[in-house]
Amino acid sequence: MNAVLKVENLSISFGGLKAVDDLSFEIGENMIYGLIGPNGAGKTTVFNCITKFYTPNTGHVMFRRSANDVVDLLDYNVHQIIGLGLARTFQNVELIKDLSIIDNLLIGAHSQYKTSVLQQAFLSPSARKEEKEYREKAMDILRQLGLEDKADAIAGSQPYGVLKNVELARTLMSSPKLIIIDEPAAGLNETETEALAKMIKHIRDFYHCSILMVEHDMGLVMSTCERICAINFGKKLAEGTPQEIKNNKDVQEAYLGKDDDDAEN
Amino acid sequence: MDLFFQNIVGGLQSASMYGLAALGLVLIYKTTGVINFAQGELGMFHAFIAAWLYASGIHFVIAIFLTLIIAGLVGFLIEWGVMQHAVKIDHLGKMIMTMGFVMIAQGLAPMFFGNNPLYFPKMIQGDPITIGGVSILPNTILIIVITLSIMGGLFYVLQRSKWGLAIRVTAENIQTAKLMGVPTRMVSMAVWTVGTILGALAAIMVAPLTTVSVTMMADIHLKSFISAVLGGFATFYGPVIGAFIIGILNNIIGFYISSKWATAILYIFILGVLIFKPTGIFGKKFIKKV
Amino acid sequence: MSIRNMKQAQYMLFGVIAILFPIVTSAKGSTITLLASIGILSIATLGFNVLLGYSGQISLGHGAFMGIGAYVSAYFVSQLELPFFLALALAAIIPFFVGFILGLIALRLEGHYLAIATLGLAVVIEEIFAEFSGFTGGWSGTKTTYPTIFGYTFDKLAVYILIITILVILMIVTYNFMKSSTGRALVAMKKSEHAAQAMGVSLFKYKLLAFSISTMYAGIAGSLYIHFFRFAEPKLWGIGLSLDLLAAAVIGGLGTIGGAVVGVGFLKILPTFLQTVPILGDIDGLSFVLTGISIVIFVMFYPKGLINLPVDIYKKFFSKKPTEAEEVDL
Numbered sequence: 038m039n040a041v042l043k044v045e046n047l048s049i050s051f052g053g054l055k056a057v058d059d060l061s062f063e064i065g066e067n068m069i070y071g072l073i074g075p076n077g078a079g080k081t082t083v084f085n086c087i088t089k090f091y092t093p094n095t096g097h098v099m100f101r102r103s104a105n106d107v108v109d110l111l112d113y114n115v116h117q118i119i120g121l122g123l124a125r126t127f128q129n130v131e132l133i134k135d136l137s138i139i140d141n142l143l144i145g146a147h148s149q150y151k152t153s154v155l156q157q158a159f160l161s162p163s164a165r166k167e168e169k170e171y172r173e174k175a176m177d178i179l180r181q182l183g184l185e186d187k188a189d190a191i192a193g194s195q196p197y198g199v200l201k202n203v204e205l206a207r208t209l210m211s212s213p214k215l216i217i218i219d220e221p222a223a224g225l226n227e228t229e230t231e232a233l234a235k236m237i238k239h240i241r242d243f244y245h246c247s248i249l250m251v252e253h254d255m256g257l258v259m260s261t262c263e264r265i266c267a268i269n270f271g272k273k274l275a276e277g278t279p280q281e282i283k284n285n286k287d288v289q290e291a292y293l294g295k296d297d298d299d300a301e302n
Numbered sequence: 303m304d305l306f307f308q309n310i311v312g313g314l315q316s317a318s319m320y321g322l323a324a325l326g327l328v329l330i331y332k333t334t335g336v337i338n339f340a341q342g343e344l345g346m347f348h349a350f351i352a353a354w355l356y357a358s359g360i361h362f363v364i365a366i367f368l369t370l371i372i373a374g375l376v377g378f379l380i381e382w383g384v385m386q387h388a389v390k391i392d393h394l395g396k397m398i399m400t401m402g403f404v405m406i407a408q409g410l411a412p413m414f415f416g417n418n419p420l421y422f423p424k425m426i427q428g429d430p431i432t433i434g435g436v437s438i439l440p441n442t443i444l445i446i447v448i449t450l451s452i453m454g455g456l457f458y459v460l461q462r463s464k465w466g467l468a469i470r471v472t473a474e475n476i477q478t479a480k481l482m483g484v485p486t487r488m489v490s491m492a493v494w495t496v497g498t499i500l501g502a503l504a505a506i507m508v509a510p511l512t513t514v515s516v517t518m519m520a521d522i523h524l525k526s527f528i529s530a531v532l533g534g535f536a537t538f539y540g541p542v543i544g545a546f547i548i549g550i551l552n553n554i555i556g557f558y559i560s561s562k563w564a565t566a567i568l569y570i571f572i573l574g575v576l577i578f579k580p581t582g583i584f585g586k587k588f589i590k591k592v
Numbered sequence: 593m594s595i596r597n598m599k600q601a602q603y604m605l606f607g608v609i610a611i612l613f614p615i616v617t618s619a620k621g622s623t624i625t626l627l628a629s630i631g632i633l634s635i636a637t638l639g640f641n642v643l644l645g646y647s648g649q650i651s652l653g654h655g656a657f658m659g660i661g662a663y664v665s666a667y668f669v670s671q672l673e674l675p676f677f678l679a680l681a682l683a684a685i686i687p688f689f690v691g692f693i694l695g696l697i698a699l700r701l702e703g704h705y706l707a708i709a710t711l712g713l714a715v716v717i718e719e720i721f722a723e724f725s726g727f728t729g730g731w732s733g734t735k736t737t738y739p740t741i742f743g744y745t746f747d748k749l750a751v752y753i754l755i756i757t758i759l760v761i762l763m764i765v766t767y768n769f770m771k772s773s774t775g776r777a778l779v780a781m782k783k784s785e786h787a788a789q790a791m792g793v794s795l796f797k798y799k800l801l802a803f804s805i806s807t808m809y810a811g812i813a814g815s816l817y818i819h820f821f822r823f824a825e826p827k828l829w830g831i832g833l834s835l836d837l838l839a840a841a842v843i844g845g846l847g848t849i850g851g852a853v854v855g856v857g858f859l860k861i862l863p864t865f866l867q868t869v870p871i872l873g874d875i876d877g878l879s880f881v882l883t884g885i886s887i888v889i890f891v892m893f894y895p896k897g898l899i900n901l902p903v904d905i906y907k908k909f910f911s912k913k914p915t916e917a918e919e920v921d922l
């Protein structure tokens with residue numbers, strides 16, 4: 038398997054507490070991958086380490102930007118990550134509430150803009166062309182996700198479910214190779230979660246990218262992920278196919294046992 | 303050499319005033335997250351009150367005490383009447399509000415007390431006494447002693463009393479403090495009250511040296527900020543130690559290089575600190591939760 | 593007509609009205625002076641708004657940057673006898689770079705550090721201006737002339753028209769880059785630093801950009817100031833002026849373009865109005881107090897600012913549609 042992301046021996050401590058302990062896992066091309074674990078297992082911390090919001094103490098995060106170009110994300114600053122081809126969402130949906138949906142999407146393309154302030158200030162032809170191109174791209178993506186009629190709506194006026202989809206749409210603006218989603222099913226009911234599962238698969242197929250999902254909801258994970266890594270207390274419990282994970286004793290002990298009805302799905 | 307020590311003593315006096323103001327600043331900042339930019343102007347306003355009371359015939363010691371009580375009241379009212387209702391406003395907005403207070407104080411002073419500078423006497427009159435070859439005014443000794451006592455007292459309260467604990471916990475993490483049942487609202491009111499009193503005291507101390515005017519606190523105000531930046535906003539004692547360094551530097555630079563340029567040189571110095579150790583001598587870096 | 597074209601037309605219409613007003617009403621010299629002051633401060637406030645309203649940073653030193661622009665401009669016109677527009681360009685560029693350097697030092701930490709660093713600048717700048725008397729004329733101030741452009745020497749009214757023209761150009765230019773990726777990055781940075789970083793916005797770079805742009809506008813305003821009033825002294829550029837800009841931005845409407853003009857208008861007209869009122873007019877410092885109170889009230893209760901007042905009043909009393917969350921009017 039040609040890996041698009043390889044996490045190697047990742048560790049980070051806060052004060053005396055080891056939040057992530059020598060974690061390694063691998064995500065393939067065009068793959069939906071799940072990172073699961075009980076509350077406090079360290080999933081979001083791993084997430085933040087990969088995207089450089091935290092700086093890990095040890096390890097490497099090897100990322101394949103293109104066929105022959107592999108870089109270690111830990112060599113870069115947080116704001117450079119998206120330019121390398123890795124886009125993320127936030128658990129709390131960090132959209133700009135005062136701006137319209139389409140403006141929020143355009144921010145997602147920020148790393149791709151090439152024109153300077155000066156060119157934009159004086160409406161140079163290249164600035165206008167660039168803006169037009171990305172506006173069209175944004176509308177295309179909204180159409181793909183069934184949101185085109187909301188393009189000009191103010192983000193703050195939209196319900197939570199819509200905003201989660203908009204955040205997902207925003208990641209596509211930078212044409213990423215890997216999208217990392219932080220608890221996409223949080224706050225959604227069963228119907229919405231099913232629709233989300235469909236959308237995630239569609240994104241993988243249509244936009245040819247990999248998706249790393251950090252998630253709690255076993256139903257969503259089992260029905261969409263091709264491979265899963267389960268962690269607890271910052272350490273890896275198991276890595277494998279959904280079936281393998283489901284049957285793994287350590288994983289079951291860690292928390293599947295508590296949600297018997299979810300394990301049935 | 304005697305002249306050098308003379309400047310050290312003078313520097314201690316300066317440090318006292320910067321330190322009181324800086325302590326007031328960091329007390330409010332660490333517990334409520336607000337940088338009170340109006341600290342200096344409020345002090346100026348209170349100095350006017352003291353001078354006016356004195357000019358009306360009240361004994362200056364009583365004038366000082368009355369003013370400090372009024373200052374406490376003003377600080378309390380600002381927190382209770384305004385800041386408390388602004389909880390939903392972000393830190394930026396609150397900073398802007400304190401700048402509004404600056405304008406209000408700058409406007410109220412001439413409104414109540416006229417445009418002319420007022421006179422306020424030193425707390426102790428008297429000729430300089432000589433200790434170990436150094437000539438010091440009794441007033442200077444008094445200022446330093448009072449300041450050290452107050453700071454000592456405050457730090458004792460902070461470290462040893464229940465109230466001090468409440469303040470420190472709130473300063474560390476206000477959410478946790480609330481969950482622990484700490485009366486954070488009362489802590490806010492307490493620090494605004496104490497902070498404003500400290501600012502007023504600093505102004506009263508400088509009043510005899512510069513006369514009471516609208517611009518009297520500008521220099522001290524800036525230097526109290528410089529002290530806080532030097533010492534770092536992370537601890538209560540940091541800005542105070544910063545104040546002592548800045549105070550002594552201020553007088554040494556003022557004497558050996560130029561008193562006109564002391565402020566400018568200290569400003570460049572603090573820009574240097576911002577380049578090399580931005581969080582200050584005692585600063586700590588925080589990792590923000592994402 | 594696209595929204596952008598409508599906005600451009602709006603600003604130009606405002607400019608035309610502002611220019612015609614004193615002509616049509618045969619306004620007195622003092623009225624033109626008042627209007628010119630409003631124009632000049634609006635330019636500085638416009639830049640200040642980019643810094644505070646869009647990027648969420650506070651500066652207490654913009655008065656100093658206006659001063660730098662003023663002295664630079666006066667020096668190059670009066671001492672070096674360079675053409676006015678070159679002096680104006682330098683009055684824009686030099687404050688840009690001074691701001692850039694100060695920003696490099698002070699912008700790496702939280703916002704209050706920039707406020708403190710610029711406070712320091714405001715306090716020491718008076719002494720610095722006084723000291724470089726060869727350049728600034730020292731305490732006695734410096735004089736200069738009305739601009740001469742293409743051999744034609746302006747008079748008071750002509751300078752006023754120049755001020756308004758530059759104001760309108762800057763309003764349009766600001767609107768343009770605020771509505772593009774740069775502007776969106778600034779807004780994102782103010783509202784959510786995490787989201788901005790994840791989207792590729794380098795916080796430091798954009799804070800630096802916003803600060804330098806704002807000091808540049810202040811420099812331009814300073815140049816226009818000294819060429820209208822033909823005199824400046826060190827006392828003008830201290831913290832009082834910086835607080836005025838802050839008040840104007842907050843009261844007019846943070847994060848808006850028209851708000852700069854509305855806020856400055858309020859600030860300048862208030863004292864003039866108070867003077868006409870019998871008892872209140874005699875009270876010193878009243879306009880300061882009222883302005884300060886206005887800042888507090890607007891921050892707490894109406895952060896959208898005066899410029900959004902007509903729209904909100906209309907909606908409340910005349911519109912039948914249910915109110916939704918509204919985009920802040922630019």
